[in-house]
Amino acid sequence: MKIFLYLENIDIQNDNPNFIALNVKEMKNIDENNFKNKTSWLCQEEIYELKNELKFKSIYHNNIILGVHAWNNQDNSEIEIKNDIGNFNRNLNHSFSFFFDTYNRNIKITKNTTILSKNNPVGFVGLLLASTEGNYHNENIDFKALIKENIEIEKEYNFNHLIPPIEWYKEIIDEYCSIMDPIKLEPLQNQINTLKTQLSNTQANSAKARIQNQLSYKLGQAMIENSKSILGYIRMPYVLSYIKDKHKQEQKIYQEKIKKDPSLKLPPLESYADYNEALKFKEHLSYKLGEALIKANNNWYGGVYQIVV
Known part of the structure; x- marks a missing residue:
C-alpha cells in the first residue's frame, strides 16, 4: 500500500x-x-x-x-x-x-x-x-487556453493506470441493456398483448374500449401495475417511455390508414351507445394518473403527445 x-x-x-x-x-x-x-x-x-x-x-x-x-x-x-x-x-x-x-x-x-x-x-x-465580503471569483477564464495547457501530475500522485478506458464502461452498459431491456419489458408486453386482444373486437362499437386505449389510461394503468414492487418502480421509466413510443407509432399508422381510406376513421365518442357510461372511465385513478403525467411533461419539457380519441 x-x-x-x-x-x-x-x-x-x-x-x-x-x-x-x-x-x-x-x-x-x-x-x-x-x-x-x-x-x-x-x-x-x-x-x-x-x-x-x-x-x-x-x-x-x-x-x-x-x-x-x-x-x-x-x-x-x-x-x-x-x-x-x-x-x-x-x-x-x-x-x-x-x-x-x-x-x-x-x-x-x-x-x-x-x-x-x-x-x-x-x-x-x-x-x-x-455577504459582500469574500471573493466572488469573477475573473474570466480562458478555457481554450486551458485545454491546450500541458498539466503534468507527479508520478507518485498519478493513479491514472488504475482507471480502465472509458470505452469499457460503455461496452458493459450496452451489454447489460441488451440483456435486461427485453426482460424488463416482457411483463409490459404481455399486458399490452392481452389488452389488444380484449380491445380488438370491441373498439369499433365501444366508447369504453376507445377510452381505455387512450394514452392517459394506458400510462396510468402501467404506473399502478408497476408500483406494486421495487422492481416495478425501477423499470417504470422504461415502461412509460415504451408505452408512449408504442402509442405514437400506433396513432401514426392509424392516421396513414384513414388518409388512404377515410371510411376507416372511427366515429366521435358521443355517437356510441355506452358513451355516458364510458365517461366514468375518465374518473378512474388510472386515467387521472396518466393525464397528470402528460400534463406535467408538457408543462416542464414542452413535450406533445398526439392522442386520437
Missing part, C-alpha cells in the same frame, strides 16, 4: 462569502393567510402566494441576492426585485418549483429593497443571499 501516498498538507484559506438560505417566513409584512402547500410528482413545498410587496428585515441588509426559489403554474407571471440602484425581473411561465440565478451580483439588500409579483400571484419559497 506504499504506492498510495498521503497528499501534502495544503494551506488553503476559505475566502468565499458567507451564504444565507433565507426562508420567506423570515421576511417582513408576511400575511400568514397567504401560505399554501403545493405538490408536484417530485416534491412538496410550503409556498407563499406573493400578492403584495415584501421587505427584508434589517439583519439581512447589505447582503447580496444570488437567486430566488419560486413556484409557478400560471402563464404571464413575473417576479420583480427592486432596490435603490435598479430592479431585476424574471418571467415565470409554467415553471413549477425551481431556483433561478439573478446573474447580477449588484442586487444589494437595503431598507428600500422589495420583492413582488406582477400580473399574477407567484409562489415564493425563499432566496439565497451572500
Whole structure:
C-alpha cells in the first residue's frame, strides 16, 4: 500500500462569502393567510402566494441576492426585485418549483429593497443571499487556453493506470441493456398483448374500449401495475417511455390508414351507445394518473403527445 501516498498538507484559506438560505417566513409584512402547500410528482413545498410587496428585515441588509426559489403554474407571471440602484425581473411561465440565478451580483439588500409579483400571484419559497465580503471569483477564464495547457501530475500522485478506458464502461452498459431491456419489458408486453386482444373486437362499437386505449389510461394503468414492487418502480421509466413510443407509432399508422381510406376513421365518442357510461372511465385513478403525467411533461419539457380519441 506504499504506492498510495498521503497528499501534502495544503494551506488553503476559505475566502468565499458567507451564504444565507433565507426562508420567506423570515421576511417582513408576511400575511400568514397567504401560505399554501403545493405538490408536484417530485416534491412538496410550503409556498407563499406573493400578492403584495415584501421587505427584508434589517439583519439581512447589505447582503447580496444570488437567486430566488419560486413556484409557478400560471402563464404571464413575473417576479420583480427592486432596490435603490435598479430592479431585476424574471418571467415565470409554467415553471413549477425551481431556483433561478439573478446573474447580477449588484442586487444589494437595503431598507428600500422589495420583492413582488406582477400580473399574477407567484409562489415564493425563499432566496439565497451572500455577504459582500469574500471573493466572488469573477475573473474570466480562458478555457481554450486551458485545454491546450500541458498539466503534468507527479508520478507518485498519478493513479491514472488504475482507471480502465472509458470505452469499457460503455461496452458493459450496452451489454447489460441488451440483456435486461427485453426482460424488463416482457411483463409490459404481455399486458399490452392481452389488452389488444380484449380491445380488438370491441373498439369499433365501444366508447369504453376507445377510452381505455387512450394514452392517459394506458400510462396510468402501467404506473399502478408497476408500483406494486421495487422492481416495478425501477423499470417504470422504461415502461412509460415504451408505452408512449408504442402509442405514437400506433396513432401514426392509424392516421396513414384513414388518409388512404377515410371510411376507416372511427366515429366521435358521443355517437356510441355506452358513451355516458364510458365517461366514468375518465374518473378512474388510472386515467387521472396518466393525464397528470402528460400534463406535467408538457408543462416542464414542452413535450406533445398526439392522442386520437
